[in-house]
């Protein structure tokens with residue numbers, strides 16, 4: 001009996017030591033960095049002379065008349081959009097493009113990130129709408145005339161309904177349609193547009209559509225989600241290669257170094273979303289397990305793929321695969337980082353509950369279900385920095401309808417970016433999300449991210465007070 005007790009106690013002690021060791025490992029490897037903002041002078045920032053300052057939008061969220069798409073169809077289903085709205089008119093960006101450029105000019109930005117509505121350019125497979133192509137021609141020319149460098153996103157969550165009906169990125173054989181489209185628009189605009197983003201946030205696209213089902217096709221299927229992610233990353237690699245080989249000069253022979261100006265100037269990247277995932281309780285192994293596996297699924301799949309050439313996707317009990325393309329790290333000229341905030345996870349025996357992210361306690365909330373955690377943009381840059389590629393912050397912003405936190409968010413985010421640059425990270429630009437209020441996907445029009453407030457009745461745009469924090473910093477040394 002005594003011996004038995006001894007064994008039990010020993011096992012208990014071993015388990016306790018193992019528990020403490022594991023928790024300590026996590027605790028020290030993944031610190032939840034907190035800065036003492038009271039003691040930080042957020043005016044103490046400096047940016048390189050040639051820094052890219054921009055604002056970002058996406059076609060579906062601003063243009064209007066985007067019905068013939070996966071999202072247009074989704075919006076017709078009841079209960080999908082929080083306020084029952086849709087993007088039929090959105091903020092009339094298509095018709096107001098010239099005026100909106102004037103708004104950018106007033107801000108003082110030198111770049112604009114926007115996406116192309118594939119559905120408008122190619123409403124049916126193989127049928128090209130010249131007027132739509134011309135629209136973006138004009139947009140690009142008007143931007144350039146005002147010294148605003150365009151950055152084009154080829155896919156920002158939406159695609160034509162015909163592509164959706166074929167299975168979109170669920171099927172590998174559909175990648176070719178996206179490559180064809182990308183080549184088409186690159187042939188048209190590549191002589192004027194230097195910055196290209198192939199895909200916006202494949203991680204948000206996949207988790208929102210195949211895990212949380214708040215994006216079309218709303219299919220809770222992690223295995224399929226993994227397939228989609230893999231196909232999207234394959235699509236990125238193919239698009240990168242296709243665009244880089246367009247218009248090779250006749251003098252370029254195999255083995256000779258390319259001297260094509262256009263090839264060297266064109267910068268092609270992918271925008272990934274980075275959120276930090278924290279354990280709700282830093283001493284709880286269950287919280288850590290969910291936080292770390294969420295990080296692996298959401299952040300590391302994409303960052304790891306471009307860092308190492310290996311995509312490893314694992315959702316416990318659902319799917320698990322490894323896909324390797326060792327050329328992947330060579331197919332990205334810059335990594336686009338979209339950063340908003342961080343989340344926490346609390347273990348629960350109910351799996352559904354346990355995998356629901358919650359806002360980190362003790363921090364000020366934005367209007368979205370997450371907090372203001374701007375030191376996180378520094379952490380995101382640290383992570384992206386491991387790719388050893390230039391970094392562009394392709395999105396960062398706050399939903400703040402009262403406009404009582406926007407200024408603080410901008411100042412502290414830009415402080416963190418400036419510190420990252422001082423610390424040696426190669427950050428080349430920053431795009432505020434968004435130029436103006438717009439259709440925030442499943443949230444409808446309830447979330448106000450805009451530097452400009454939009455009156456949805458009159459479509460009038462008005463600069464928000466809090467946005468001046470942005471214009472002041474970007475115009476400081478002009």
Ligand code: BGC
Pocket residue numbers: 058061200201204273338395433440449
């Ligand atoms: C998306 C945007 C969206 C923004 C704010 C990003 O994930 O790229 O389209 O509006 O977040 O939620």
